[in-house]
Amino acid sequence: MAINTDWLSFDWVNLDWLNLDFMDPAALNARLSGLDTAFGVDLSFLGINWLLFLTFLAGCAGVAWTGAAFKPGEWYKSLAKPLWTPGNWVFPVVWFVLYILMSYAAMRVAQLPESGQALALFTVQTAFAALWTPMFFGKRRLFGGLIVVVILWLAVAATTLEFMRLDQTAGLLMVPYVIWATLAALLNLQVWLMNMTGPRGEKVAMQRAKKAEKAKARAEREAVRAKAHKEKVLAEKAAKEAAAKAAAEKAAADKAAKEAAEKEAAQKAAAETPAAETPADDTKPEGTPAAS
Numbered sequence: 001m002a003i004n005t006d007w008l009s010f011d012w013v014n015l016d017w018l019n020l021d022f023m024d025p026a027a028l029n030a031r032l033s034g035l036d037t038a039f040g041v042d043l044s045f046l047g048i049n050w051l052l053f054l055t056f057l058a059g060c061a062g063v064a065w066t067g068a069a070f071k072p073g074e075w076y077k078s079l080a081k082p083l084w085t086p087g088n089w090v091f092p093v094v095w096f097v098l099y100i101l102m103s104y105a106a107m108r109v110a111q112l113p114e115s116g117q118a119l120a121l122f123t124v125q126t127a128f129a130a131l132w133t134p135m136f137f138g139k140r141r142l143f144g145g146l147i148v149v150v151i152l153w154l155a156v157a158a159t160t161l162e163f164m165r166l167d168q169t170a171g172l173l174m175v176p177y178v179i180w181a182t183l184a185a186l187l188n189l190q191v192w193l194m195n196m197t198g199p200r201g202e203k204v205a206m207q208r209a210k211k212a213e214k215a216k217a218r219a220e221r222e223a224v225r226a227k228a229h230k231e232k233v234l235a236e237k238a239a240k241e242a243a244a245k246a247a248a249e250k251a252a253a254d255k256a257a258k259e260a261a262e263k264e265a266a267q268k269a270a271a272e273t274p275a276a277e278t279p280a281d282d283t284k285p286e287g288t289p290a291a292s
Contacts, residue, residue, distance in 0.1 A: 125155035
């Protein structure tokens, strides 16, 4: 029995009452065209469709968010890694450049006919790029991260080939991404092998992570104790200095009070002592006649 699926076209839904003119892509892109000269450089020669470019770049920003949400931390530091492992600062710089290149490449392809399959592959690689960080750093699954990065590499390679078929420039812009995905896959593989004791290669990593976390907690406790001891010593020193200062001030006050009391006593004694009387002179000069 045949099933009527004509209703799936949704032609019966009347949306004429909705005014969606403000979402017209051509109008929106015209408003964004000023960005060609907004950065002090004329970018009009690139033929950027800013609405499409920013849309793809926003998708890449979602991938970048997962990288910012799951930090490597002490666990990653505790892993055995090959000597050629890039520094932590390299990853955000490289990804920033790659996001710009792949967004521009996707923008070019999206404007071409028969680009559906290419954009579908682009979506797949974006999804697995966002999945790798939570798997590797979030779940701490080295082997699980390896599986994800292998699928990511296949998706990136397929996207690059499809882009190359439609637009050679877009395909070439994806080549750095293929190289970076290759290095990421090799690094993930090497880290898994160097830390492997079982079929999933995670036992040693977990043990090292626990030891690192315990060592960190121990160091933090020692730091707290050392800080408390230092504060106690400083407090005792300050108390001794304050006591010595108070004792010196008391001694000075006692000495001043004693001197004042002695001075007052001396003044009082001097005031109470009577003045000495002068004795009479009974001698008379010779030849003076005696009184008759």
